[in-house]
Amino acid sequence: MAGNKAVMYMGPGKVEVKDLEYPGLELKEGPGVNPANVGRKTPHGVILRTVATNICGSDQHMVRGRTTAPEGLVLGHEITGEIIEKGNDVEFLQVGDIVSVPFNIACGRCRNCKEGKTGICLNVNPDRPGSAYGYVDMGGWTGGQAEYVMVPYADWNCLKFPDRDQALAKIRDLTMLSDIFPTGYHGCVTAGVGTGSTVYIAGAGPVGLAAAASAHLLGAAVVIVGDLNADRLAQARSFGCETVDVSKGDPKDQIAEILGEPEVDCGVDAVGFEARGHGPGSQQEAPATVLNSLMDITRAGGALGIPGLYVTGDPGAVDDAAKQGSLSIRLGLGWAKSHAFTTGQCPVMRYNRQLMMAILHDRVQIAKAVNAEVIPLEDAPRGYQEFDKGAAKKYVLNPNGLIPAA
Numbered sequence: 001m002a003g004n005k006a007v008m009y010m011g012p013g014k015v016e017v018k019d020l021e022y023p024g025l026e027l028k029e030g031p032g033v034n035p036a037n038v039g040r041k042t043p044h045g046v047i048l049r050t051v052a053t054n055i056c057g058s059d060q061h062m063v064r065g066r067t068t069a070p071e072g073l074v075l076g077h078e079i080t081g082e083i084i085e086k087g088n089d090v091e092f093l094q095v096g097d098i099v100s101v102p103f104n105i106a107c108g109r110c111r112n113c114k115e116g117k118t119g120i121c122l123n124v125n126p127d128r129p130g131s132a133y134g135y136v137d138m139g140g141w142t143g144g145q146a147e148y149v150m151v152p153y154a155d156w157n158c159l160k161f162p163d164r165d166q167a168l169a170k171i172r173d174l175t176m177l178s179d180i181f182p183t184g185y186h187g188c189v190t191a192g193v194g195t196g197s198t199v200y201i202a203g204a205g206p207v208g209l210a211a212a213a214s215a216h217l218l219g220a221a222v223v224i225v226g227d228l229n230a231d232r233l234a235q236a237r238s239f240g241c242e243t244v245d246v247s248k249g250d251p252k253d254q255i256a257e258i259l260g261e262p263e264v265d266c267g268v269d270a271v272g273f274e275a276r277g278h279g280p281g282s283q284q285e286a287p288a289t290v291l292n293s294l295m296d297i298t299r300a301g302g303a304l305g306i307p308g309l310y311v312t313g314d315p316g317a318v319d320d321a322a323k324q325g326s327l328s329i330r331l332g333l334g335w336a337k338s339h340a341f342t343t344g345q346c347p348v349m350r351y352n353r354q355l356m357m358a359i360l361h362d363r364v365q366i367a368k369a370v371n372a373e374v375i376p377l378e379d380a381p382r383g384y385q386e387f388d389k390g391a392a393k394k395y396v397l398n399p400n401g402l403i404p405a406a
């Protein structure tokens with residue numbers, strides 16, 4: 001039987017490519033696997049030969065040692081692959097299909113799944129609602145930064161690409177459907193972005209840039225992206241965004257210079273709990289900064305889309321409250337302005353088919369917007385390192401050499 005090389009978290013700042021067992025249609029014991037999930041059978045699952053699997057800012061929270069992820073955890077929740085084996089209960093997918101896998105694992109049978117809330121499926125994580133591949137506290141489903149990976153409830157979870165050759169030709173774009181493109185889009189939709197909107201997106205990492213591309217797709221009049229990383233801001237400008245350097249001060253003043261008023265219609269947080277302060281404060285972490293600033297900047301009656309991740313516990317937090325996930329949020333301000341907030345995992349399935357069509361018909365250039373760079377699986381440690389240093393790139397791993405040269 002084939003082996004399986006996989007990217008593993010080996011302690012703070014350390015990832016390694018190591019040998020892993022070839023996956024089967026059953027959950028086995030392993031680092032981070034919830035004991036209640038061990039032995040769980042998945043006749044509804046498929047085995048994928050991974051075509052593309054991306055490194056995400058969400059992985060970095062674990063790799064920076066900001067979570068309780070155990071050593072040996074197999075990383076990777078952004079998965080696109082070719083079906084090479086299917087369980088007895090898979091009805092509508094065939095061996096040879098190339099599919100995009102939403103990073104949320106969902107059963108398709110529970111109350112939340114039936115309501116389309118696939119980011120908080122009730123049946124896949126014994127600890128709490130919501131799950132993902134290769135992630136701490138998410139049930140222990142093996143990650144997909146590997147040559148092969150098992151995807152459960154495959155008929156429900158997989159999005160099949162219509163044509164194999166076309167899929168491989170556009171794989172740099174299509175690989176973003178497993179997470180960041182729907183996530184950025186969801187951030188914008190829930191912030192109320194539409195024709196003529198003015199939008200401020202905090203964060204010019206891959207999610208922020210995907211949100212910016214989404215805002216354009218949704219018809220925004222002005223898209224302003226804020227960060228303290230000059231390369232990432234330049235990347236945002238490369239496809240028509242205005243930018244704000246938050247290390248120079250409060251984004252509000254720079255927004256006023258761009259728009260003529262210190263206010264936007266829609267605010268998106270694509271940063272999360274590792275947020276830096278503004279101005280001189282940008283040297284330090286100040287986890288409530290982005291949320292408070294978005295309430296300040298967003299018009300009364302507006303909405304905040306918050307894909308940026310916030311945690312229930314953070315061993316590396318700046319203070320004791322933040323260690324418990326309690327942040328100093330100015331909720332009174334948001335209340336006074338009747339702001340709506342949308343948090344949580346993006347329910348990828350709500351958007352991935354439509355965004356696939358936008359990619360296949362050249363309505364959006366998502367790989368270009370996030371500056372996708374394809375690297376071999378063996379180079380994952382370098383990808384993690386460079387991404388952690390703030391490279392203005394989205395790293396796409398190519399575990400089986402199936403991604404054609406650009």
Ligand SMILES: NC(=O)c1ccc[n+]([C@@H]2O[C@H](COP(=O)([O-])OP(=O)(O)OC[C@H]3O[C@@H](n4cnc5c(N)ncnc54)[C@H](O)[C@@H]3O)[C@@H](O)[C@H]2O)c1
Binds near residue numbers: 058227
């Ligand atoms: N909700 C979801 O479903 C979902 C899915 C994917 C990622 N995420 C989360 O989205 C966030 C962004 O992901 P990413 O891959 O782009 O991560 P990233 O770490 O590459 O990007 C975050 C960016 O925010 C910048 N930043 C820090 N403080 C800032 C501030 N005060 N104002 C503006 N920018 C600031 C950083 O310099 C960095 O460039 C992460 O928290 C990630 O976990 C959530």
Ligand SMILES: [Zn+2]
Binds near residue numbers: 077
């Ligand atoms: Zn991700």
Ligand SMILES: [Zn+2]
Binds near residue numbers: 113120
């Ligand atoms: Zn469910």
